[in-house]
Every structure is written in C-alpha cells, then in structure tokens.
Amino acid sequence: MAKNYAFIGLFGSGKTEVAINWALKLKEEHEKVAIIDGDIISPYFRTRDVAEELEKMGLITIYPKGALRNADLPIITGGAIGYLSNEEYKTVLDIGGEENGVVVLGYLRPYLGDAEISMVVNIARPFSSTVDGIIKAYEELRRVVGIKVDYLINNANLSYETTSELVVKGEEMLARVSELIEVPVKFTVIPDFINEDGNEFRYPVFKIKRFMRMEIQ
Amino acid sequence: MAERVLVKGTEAIGEAAVRAGCRLFFGYPITPQNELPEYMSKRMPEVNGSFLQTESEVATINMVYGAACTGRRVMTSTSSPGFSLMQEGVSYMAGAQLPAVLVNVVRGGPGLGDIQPAQSDYWQATKGGGHGDYKLIVLAPSTLQEAVDLVSLAFDLADKYRNPVLILADGVIGQIMEPVTFPEFKDPNTLPKHDDWALQGAIGREKHVVTSFDIDPVVLEKMNLELVEKFKKIESTEKRWEEYKLDDADVVITAFGTIGRISKSVVTRARQEGIKVGLFRPITLWPFPYKRLEEIVKGKKLVLDVELNMGQMLEDVKLAVKDNAPVAFYKRMGGMVPTPEEILDVLKMELGR
Numbered sequence: 001m002a003k004n005y006a007f008i009g010l011f012g013s014g015k016t017e018v019a020i021n022w023a024l025k026l027k028e029e030h031e032k033v034a035i036i037d038g039d040i041i042s043p044y045f046r047t048r049d050v051a052e053e054l055e056k057m058g059l060i061t062i063y064p065k066g067a068l069r070n071a072d073l074p075i076i077t078g079g080a081i082g083y084l085s086n087e088e089y090k091t092v093l094d095i096g097g098e099e100n101g102v103v104v105l106g107y108l109r110p111y112l113g114d115a116e117i118s119m120v121v122n123i124a125r126p127f128s129s130t131v132d133g134i135i136k137a138y139e140e141l142r143r144v145v146g147i148k149v150d151y152l153i154n155n156a157n158l159s160y161e162t163t164s165e166l167v168v169k170g171e172e173m174l175a176r177v178s179e180l181i182e183v184p185v186k187f188t189v190i191p192d193f194i195n196e197d198g199n200e201f202r203y204p205v206f207k208i209k210r211f212m213r214m215e216i217q
Numbered sequence: 218m219a220e221r222v223l224v225k226g227t228e229a230i231g232e233a234a235v236r237a238g239c240r241l242f243f244g245y246p247i248t249p250q251n252e253l254p255e256y257m258s259k260r261m262p263e264v265n266g267s268f269l270q271t272e273s274e275v276a277t278i279n280m281v282y283g284a285a286c287t288g289r290r291v292m293t294s295t296s297s298p299g300f301s302l303m304q305e306g307v308s309y310m311a312g313a314q315l316p317a318v319l320v321n322v323v324r325g326g327p328g329l330g331d332i333q334p335a336q337s338d339y340w341q342a343t344k345g346g347g348h349g350d351y352k353l354i355v356l357a358p359s360t361l362q363e364a365v366d367l368v369s370l371a372f373d374l375a376d377k378y379r380n381p382v383l384i385l386a387d388g389v390i391g392q393i394m395e396p397v398t399f400p401e402f403k404d405p406n407t408l409p410k411h412d413d414w415a416l417q418g419a420i421g422r423e424k425h426v427v428t429s430f431d432i433d434p435v436v437l438e439k440m441n442l443e444l445v446e447k448f449k450k451i452e453s454t455e456k457r458w459e460e461y462k463l464d465d466a467d468v469v470i471t472a473f474g475t476i477g478r479i480s481k482s483v484v485t486r487a488r489q490e491g492i493k494v495g496l497f498r499p500i501t502l503w504p505f506p507y508k509r510l511e512e513i514v515k516g517k518k519l520v521l522d523v524e525l526n527m528g529q530m531l532e533d534v535k536l537a538v539k540d541n542a543p544v545a546f547y548k549r550m551g552g553m554v555p556t557p558e559e560i561l562d563v564l565k566m567e568l569g570r
Contacts, residue, residue: 011225011252012223012224012225012394042392043248043249043332043333043388043392044249044332044333044334044388044392045392045393045394070331070332070333070552072248072332122223124221124222124223124396125222125223125224126222126224126228126232129222157223158221158222158223158396159223159394159395159396160396161221161396
C-alpha cells in the first residue's frame with residue numbers, strides 16, 4: 001500500500017471529490033491522514049473551501065492558511081513537502097486541472113516517494129467523452145509531469161443527474177482506454193444517491209459523498 | 218433528448234456563444250472568469266473564428282466596438298473591476314446602437330474586492346455604468362442551463378434592438394459545474410447581416426456611418442429620443458421572470474442569480490415547516506418586471522429581498538411593491554454566500570416565529 005496518493009485529470013473530472021473521499025477512506029484505517037490542496041487553477045470549489053469540515057472529520061488539511069487562503073496566487077505551502085516526506089502520514093494530493101494545474105505534481109515529484117498516481121476520468125465532460133479524447137488528455141498530462149500514471153479511475157458523472165447507466169458507459173469506455181494504454185482501472189466512483197445493488201459494475205465500486213455543491217432545490 | 222454534458226459555468230457561456238454564431242471574441246484575464254477566454258482561445262480557431270487577448274479591458278471594449286460595427290456577432294467577458302474599465306466603451310456602443318454580448322462574472326467590491334462571488338454590480342448594470350442616457354438589456358442566469366439559453370437569447374436581442382446585452386453572472390455561476398444540454402449550431406451565414414447600417418465596404422452604395430455623436434444639438438436630441446423610444450419598446454416586450462410556488466404563498470422572496478437558486482431551497486424547507494413561501498426571480502434585471510411583482514405581492518404578509526450586496530435590487534423591489542406589503546432585506550457581502558438555513562432563520566425572525 002502506498003504512503004502518498006495523487007489524483008490528476010482534466011478540469012471538472014472530479015479530482016477534488018475523489019481525493020477528499022479517498023482521504024476519508026484512508027482515515028478509517030490510519031490515524032494520521034493529510035490532504036494537500038494543490039489546486040493552483042480553480043478560484044473556488046477547492047479542498048480548502050471545506051477545510052473546517054474535513055478537519056472535524058480528523059484530516060489534516062494543507063493549504064495557504066490565514067490571509068493567503070483566498071489570494072489569487074499559485075501557492076504551494078512548505079507543509080506539503082513535509083507531509084509527503086513524513087512516513088507517519090498517509091498523504092493525499094488534490095491537483096488542479098489540465099496541464100497548467102498538473103505542473104504542481106512535477107514540482108513535488110522529488111518528494112512523492114512511491115506515490116500512487118491516478119487519473120480521474122469523467123466521460124460526461126466535453127473533452128474526455130471519447131476514447132481518443134481520454135488518451136490525448138492522458139498523454140498530455142503525462143508529458144507535463146514526466147511521471148508514470150498507475151491507475152485510471154472511472155468517475156463518469158453528471159453531478160446530481162448521474163445515473164447507473166452513465167457509470168456503466170464510463171466503465172465500457174475506460175476498459176477500451178485501459179487496454180490501449182495498458183494502465184489498469186482502479187475503481188468506479190458512484191455517488192451516495194445511487195444504489196449499487198442490482199447493478200453489475202465491472203470494476204470495484206468506490207462510493208462517495210459530495211462536498212462541493214450549491215443548492216438548487 | 219440531446220446529450221447532457223457536465224460543464225463549468227464559464228465553459229457553458231463560451232460554448233453557447235459559439236453555437237449562437239459568435240465568431241469574434243476579445244478578452245483580458247481576470248478571476249473568476251478566466252476559463253471563458255481560455256475556452257474561447259481553444260474554440261475560436263476550431264470554428265474559423267477569431268480570439269484576441271488584449272492588453273487591457275479598455276482595449277477589449279474598443280475592439281468589441283469595432284468588431285460590432287461589421288454587424289457580426291461579437292462577445293467579451295470580464296469580472297467587476299474589468300467591467301468598470303469598459304464603461305466608456307459600453308456607453309459609446311449603446312450610443313452608436315451596436316449589438317454585442319457582454320459578460321460580467323461579478324466578484325466582491327468595491328475597488329479590488331476579492332475573487333469570491335458577489336452581486337454588487339446590479340446598479341452599474343441596470344442604472345447605467347457609463348455616462349449618458351442609455352440602458353443595457355441585463356440577463357441574470359441562476360443555473361447553467363439557463364445561462365446557456367440566455368446567451369442565445371442575448372445575441373438575438375442584441376441583433377433585434379441594436380443594443381449591447383449584458384449577462385450578469387456571479388462567481389458561483391461562473392465556477393459551478395452542472396449538467397446542460399447545448400442547442401444546435403447556428404450557421405453565422407444565416408444570421409442577420411445588418412446590411413442597412415453595418416460597415417462592410419461601401420462599394421456600389423452610399424456610405425454608412427456608425428456613431429454616437431452629432432455636432433448639431435437638434436440632431437443629437439433626435440438620436441437621444443430614438444434611443445428613448447427603443448428602450449420603451451424593450452420595456453414593454455422583453456421583461457422576463459420566474460415565479461416559483463407563489464400561488465398559495467403568504468411570503469414572497471425576491472432574489473436573482475445564485476441567490477435565486479438558493480432561495481428555491483429556502484422555499485422547500487420553509488414549506489416543510491408549514492410556512493407558505495414562494496419565490497419571485499427577475500431574469501431580466503433591466504427591464505425589471507415591476508408590474509408583475511406589484512400584482513403578486515398584494516395582500517402578502519412579507520416580501521423578503523435577499524442579495525449579495527448592500528441592497529441594490531431592493532430599490533426596484535420597493536418601487537414595485539409600493540405599500541402593498543412590508544419589505545425586509547437580508548444581505549451577505551464580501552464574497553460570502555448564505556446557506557438556505559441562514560435565510561430561513563432570517564425569514565422566521567421577520568415573521569416573529
């Protein structure tokens with residue numbers, strides 16, 4: 001089992017939700033778990049926006065504290081390196097979208113150790129809705145970071161309109177991608193409002209609760 | 218049903234513009250709308266359009282002015298301080314009767330403010346941000362699907378009335394991700410060509426002049442009165458709003474944009490507690506639906522206006538409500554967004570419960 005985990009992907013693939021839920025899952029078995037907000041791209045809907053909630057749940061949250069929390073500046077605090085290097089902590093890295101966001105992972109590469117790198121894919125997003133589109137994104141991210149991607153994660157979703165049919169469609173597409181680029185699929189994400197019983201999923205199911213949200217009804 | 222895709226607000230607005238036939242985009246970066254010009258920089262070359270990142274918002278709006286003179290569909294987007302910089306050009310465009318779609322993804326202010334969502338540019342948008350007698354048609358989406366639909370409408374209204382149309386979004390609408398269905402692509406060649414006034418080369422015809430100015434005050438007054446007539450026509454035909462659970466309501470919440478969507482949750486929660494609340498959500502902030510709001514509030518116990526500013530739409534709400542019902546107001550500012558529970562507590566306090 002890896003000590004560090006990093007989630008990368010295109011804009012809106014769901015990296016932050018997956019990273020938060022993965023950190024909480026690690027917390028079930030490990031005393032010390034830290035989550036690093038490494039998103040230098042999005043101005044909000046980031047890990048730091050729910051930091052207090054996550055701290056209450058026992059996670060250590062790493063982001064620029066105090067006045068710089070909401071500054072429009074691409075800051076990675078020194079603490080990130082500390083937690084990535086500290087053997088006592090399981091550490092999860094939430095990285096910003098696209099090639100501009102993923103440079104953070106390149107910067108932190110010397111401290112990642114045996115980190116498990118996963119690429120989160122949402123086939124309901126315009127630029128990753130085809131096998132070719134996903135492979136193009138994979139090649140681009142890999143080129144920028146200069147790092148091996150260990151796993152793909154199926155996070156096919158339409159936010160609150162996600163259906164099990166869409167999730168299954170995501171599995172089918174990722175299965176083809178996985179065969180072509182020879183990167184295995186780690187799991188399929190399903191939101192807590194979908195009942196997994198009665199659905200045949202190809203990959204292990206990872207159930208998540210959504211943290212980034214805005215009221216509608 | 219057409220395909221549903223998950224998009225960010227800024228992308229939704231950009232793609233909707235492309236599909237509405239917009240092939241000219243000028244912009245300058247400012248948070249929280251940076252993904253919109255970024256999206257357009259990728260997308261415009263794909264559809265044989267032009268994207269240009271300018272040196273400032275002042276340059277941007279003057280390029281939009283120039284491009285709009287050709288009669289083609291043109292757009293820019295910015296955020297609060299950037300829109301302030303554009304005001305001179307916006308006034309010139311309104312004076313010269315030029316169609317264009319402008320997007321302001323509002324952030325905190327005044328001054329530099331912050332990058333968090335706000336609605337504090339309502340006055341600037343609806344009461345004239347620049348100099349002179351003019352109006353912008355102002356559309357305020359509260360969901361991304363509505364943003365997509367309103368961008369399409371904005372281009373049509375701009376063409377129909379030869380007037381700039383403003384999409385007033387806040388940071389939440391710019392940054393949130395939601396499923397949407399995009400409309401089909403409009404062929405730019407099938408859109409209004411504006412041959413009667415646009416500057417497209419005067420070979421074989423009389424020259425056209427696009428200007429906001431005449432040196433003869435008699436002529437300038439005529440130009441002013443022509444605008445006044447146009448604005449009256451827009452006021453009588455283009456008001457848009459949403460009514461939500463108002464039929465049996467004792468209490469009316471008035472809110473626009475993001476607060477409109479949050480208020481729907483307030484309505485649901487209040488009704489679970491037996492308080493009959495409904496929502497009146499203006500979609501056109503100008504022209505404001507005064508008459509309909511006045512009809513609705515007659516005999517109501519309370520009108521609660523909620524905004525992310527010091528009480529800007531509140532003035533229009535009071536003009537509409539008159540003495541037909543008591544008006545209360547709740548605000549958050551500086552980039553803070555209230556939760557439905559918070560608004561419900563205020564509502565209960567106002568009702569003495």
